[in-house]
Amino acid sequence: MEPFIQVEQLNYAYDEDGGQRRRVLRDLSFSVERGEYVAILGHNGSGKSTLAKLLNLILTPDSGKIIIAGREITDPNLTEDELYEVRRRMGMVFQNPDNQLVATIVEEDVAFGPENLGVPSEEIRRRVDEALALVGMTKYAHHEPHRLSGGQKQRVAIAGIIAMLPDCIIFDESTAMLDPMGRRDVLRIMDNLNRERGITVLTITHYMNEAARADRVLVLNDGELYMQGTPAEIFSHPDRLAAIGLDVPQCTDLVHQLRDAGIAVEGDCLTPAQCADAICAACAASGITFAPPRT
Amino acid sequence: MTSITLGQYFPGNSLLHRLDPRFKIVLAVLYITASFLCKSIWSFAALALSAVVLILISRIPPSFVLRGLRPILFIMLFTVVLNVFLTRGETLLIDFWIIHIYLEGVLTALSMVLRITVIIIGTGMFLTYTTTPIALTDGIERLFSPLKVFHLPVHEFAMMMTIALRFIPILIEETEKIMAAQKARGADFSTGSLMQRAKALIPILVPLFVSAFRRADELAVAMECRCYRGGEGRTRMTVLHATAADWVMLAAMILFGAVLLLINRFAPGFAL
Ligand SMILES: Nc1ncnc2c1ncn2[C@@H]1O[C@H](COP(=O)(O)OP(=O)(O)O)[C@@H](O)[C@H]1O
Ligand SMILES: [Mg+2]
Numbered sequence: 001m002e003p004f005i006q007v008e009q010l011n012y013a014y015d016e017d018g019g020q021r022r023r024v025l026r027d028l029s030f031s032v033e034r035g036e037y038v039a040i041l042g043h044n045g046s047g048k049s050t051l052a053k054l055l056n057l058i059l060t061p062d063s064g065k066i067i068i069a070g071r072e073i074t075d076p077n078l079t080e081d082e083l084y085e086v087r088r089r090m091g092m093v094f095q096n097p098d099n100q101l102v103a104t105i106v107e108e109d110v111a112f113g114p115e116n117l118g119v120p121s122e123e124i125r126r127r128v129d130e131a132l133a134l135v136g137m138t139k140y141a142h143h144e145p146h147r148l149s150g151g152q153k154q155r156v157a158i159a160g161i162i163a164m165l166p167d168c169i170i171f172d173e174s175t176a177m178l179d180p181m182g183r184r185d186v187l188r189i190m191d192n193l194n195r196e197r198g199i200t201v202l203t204i205t206h207y208m209n210e211a212a213r214a215d216r217v218l219v220l221n222d223g224e225l226y227m228q229g230t231p232a233e234i235f236s237h238p239d240r241l242a243a244i245g246l247d248v249p250q251c252t253d254l255v256h257q258l259r260d261a262g263i264a265v266e267g268d269c270l271t272p273a274q275c276a277d278a279i280c281a282a283c284a285a286s287g288i289t290f291a292p293p294r295t
Numbered sequence: 296m297t298s299i300t301l302g303q304y305f306p307g308n309s310l311l312h313r314l315d316p317r318f319k320i321v322l323a324v325l326y327i328t329a330s331f332l333c334k335s336i337w338s339f340a341a342l343a344l345s346a347v348v349l350i351l352i353s354r355i356p357p358s359f360v361l362r363g364l365r366p367i368l369f370i371m372l373f374t375v376v377l378n379v380f381l382t383r384g385e386t387l388l389i390d391f392w393i394i395h396i397y398l399e400g401v402l403t404a405l406s407m408v409l410r411i412t413v414i415i416i417g418t419g420m421f422l423t424y425t426t427t428p429i430a431l432t433d434g435i436e437r438l439f440s441p442l443k444v445f446h447l448p449v450h451e452f453a454m455m456m457t458i459a460l461r462f463i464p465i466l467i468e469e470t471e472k473i474m475a476a477q478k479a480r481g482a483d484f485s486t487g488s489l490m491q492r493a494k495a496l497i498p499i500l501v502p503l504f505v506s507a508f509r510r511a512d513e514l515a516v517a518m519e520c521r522c523y524r525g526g527e528g529r530t531r532m533t534v535l536h537a538t539a540a541d542w543v544m545l546a547a548m549i550l551f552g553a554v555l556l557l558i559n560r561f562a563p564g565f566a567l
Contacts, residue, residue: 058516084522092520099510100517104429104460111532113521124532146464160521 002070003031004168004200005055010064012050012223024050025223028064032202034167037194039211039231040204042220043245048204051220052170055202056090057083069167088117091161095173097153098146106148106156107132107141113164124163131159135189151182158189168200169193176206187213208235208249212270219246232268251275258282303363304427310540311353311425316434318541322548323421329552330410330417334559336402339409341558345551346413349420363419364412371408378404428460437535443526450526462510469506473499 010028013021024047032038042048053059055066057073066074073086094100103109107128114124132138135155145153154174161169171190175183187210193199203210211217217234219227221244227234234241235248238256247253255269255278265282269275280290314322333339350357384399422431436453443449474484477498484495 053516056520058519084524087520087522092517094513094517096510096513098465099513102461102514102518102521103457105427108429108532112518112523115529115531116522116524118528118530121530121532121534124530128532144464145461146468164521 001034002067004034004036004069005032006065006067007031007055008065008067010051010054010066011062012047012054012059013062014050023223025054025061028220028223028225030218030225030228032168032200035194035198035200037191037201037213037215038203039214039217040202040220041206041208041211041217041234041246042226046220047223048220049172050223052092052172052202052204055170056087056092084117088113088164089167091164091166091169093154093157093161093169093171093174095176097150097157097177100157101145101153101160104144106137106143106145109145109156110159110163113160117164127163127165128159131162132156134162134192135159136185149182150178151185154178154182154186155189158186158193162193166199168202171201171203171205173204173206175210208247208252209271212249212252219244231270235268235270255279303423305353305355305359305424307354307425309352309354309425310544311349311420313540314421314425314544315535315537315541316426316430317438317535318537318545319421319426320431320434320438322544323418325545325548325552326417326421327414329548329555330413332552332555332559333406333410335563337562337564338555338558339406341551341555342413343409346416346420349417353420353425355420355424360416360419360424363424364415367411367415371411374407374411375404378407429457432456432460433531433533433535450529454526458514462507465510466503466507470499470503473502 008029010025011023012025013023016022028047028051040048040051050059054061055068061074064074065072068086068089071082073082078086101109102112110128110131111124114127119127128141129138132141135158137152137155137159140148140152140156145156148156157174158169169190175186178186190201190203191213194201201214203214205211212231212235214231217227217229217231218225219234219241226244227237227240235252238248238253241248248256249270251272252269252275255265255267255275258265258279263282264285265278267274267278267281269278283290311319330342333342350360379396379400380394382397382400382403383395384397386398387395388398388401389396426434432453435456436449439447439449474482478484482495482498484492486492487495
């Protein structure tokens with residue numbers, strides 16, 4: 001089966017003051033399967049947000065192809081209706097929750113997307129209720145967004161995208177401005193959308209432990225694909241990541257340091273729980289045992 | 296957070312809250328018109344009574360309504376002074392040095408004050424206090440949508456209002472934050488000459504504008520991502536339905552206007 005998103009030799013440059021062009025993406029090629037959960041890593045300015053905006057045609061590439069669900073969206077003969085269909089399929093959630101909510105009432109905001117798509121009223125009502133339930137914000141349907149916490153606002157923003165019934169949602173650092181609780185809620189919703197609803201998730205993040213939850217990680221460096229693979233593969237190369245200013249999840253780093261010190265710790269150790277298990281196993285192997293943890 | 300009472304919605308479920316926003320806009324316009332029909336002291340009394348009745352129907356605390364009048368206190372005072380001292384009439388009340396106050400002046404001043412008060416309360420009762428900004432915007436968009444035929448940007452105007460309403464609290468909060476940050480660095484906004492104080496505002500306005508433009512930019516992208524393409528082909532989640540209550544209120548308002556005219560004619564006490 002063909003991949004859901006296929007990007008081939010994508011190039012993009014911004015016009016800068018003084019007539020210069022700033023190349024941001026260089027011959028970028030990759031693909032994403034339907035229903036996959038992909039994290040995109042890269043230091044600031046490596047072109048991640050630009051890539052996201054190219055995938056739903058907010059920006060038009062200078063050269064290269066983007067194929068989504070079999071349709072080449074970079075085709076110059078793409079009709080306007082097809083363009084909006086692409087935007088519907090490829091929902092996008094941004095970093096600042098304040099700057100993506102349009103309406104002054106939560107449920108009106110969630111309705112904004114379907115309204116733009118010309119969905120009939122009763123159907124919008126149904127979708128809005130369902131989307132709000134999915135992100136756990138039904139209680140706040142009639143609230144004003146500016147009275148909500150960052151995490152709640154971000155959940156409303158996600159509901160606004162879900163109501164358009166997308167195939168894929170791109171999260172551009174959507175957890176970056178949230179407190180730990182808000183972040184946890186948003187991550188849970190992302191997982192849920194991916195696992196239960198089969199929505200393809202692309203998440204751009206600076207948090208390595210968020211990337212560790214993905215099926216696959218793409219690492220960008222100065223607009224080029226630097227590495228790709230499962231989180232376990234990517235995070236087993238801390239030196240290559242360090243070379244472009246990225247690190248590995250703290251717990252993985254700990255395990256790497258133990259290994260460097262000559263202690264045999266098995267496994268990928270991407271999450272604190274896996275790491276704890278691996279370290280306990282290593283200790284047991286060398287004859288150290290622990291009392292069972294208090295619960 | 297700073298409270299801005301004028302133009303703030305007061306949550307409730309009264310008859311006035313439940314009216315169709317399109318009707319409320321029409322009712323507010325009719326009510327303002329009615330306030331200009333008053334020509335006698337009795338019609339003014341009826342007008343004042345109607346304002347009290349409206350407040351009672353809305354079940355909004357009168358103190359909340361009165362607080363909304365505070366911002367226009369100065370305008371009212373100005374009107375009073377102007378009318379009392381400058382109107383010439385027949386019945387001289389006070390004649391002292393260069394001050395000549397006529398009964399007509401006092402009555403005109405009183406009628407103006409009453410009229411302004413009633414207009415503010417009336418538009419508040421029909422619109423700002425009992426109608427959410429979004430419903431109001433919606434009402435405007437739908438009431439004036441026939442004007443689209445003349446290429447009037449009705450939808451765009453409504454969208455602008457919605458976005459302004461959405462971002463006013465955000466920008467107020469941001470202003471406070473920037474002011475606090477500048478104060479922490481020793482900025483002084485409350486002393487010095489007018490010129491100095493105006494200058495002190497520059498370090499607030501510059502970051503505020505930069506941030507507002509950044510927000511506008513991000514919002515525009517977010518709206519495009521959500522398939523916004525103007526008013527063309529757009530549907531709405533909520534559909535407005537006029538109910539019996541809407542038509543009854545409209546009829547009552549027209550009747551009220553007629554009553555005022557009758558009072559003017561048959562009980563013209565202190566005709567103005
Ligand atoms: N609108 C723009 N105009 C000009 N240059 C831009 C614009 N947006 C981003 N850039 C530049 O493009 C590069 C990539 O930006 P971006 O895609 O936002 O990176 P990332 O999201 O990975 O931090 C940066 O060097 C940035 O300065
Ligand atoms: Mg970015």
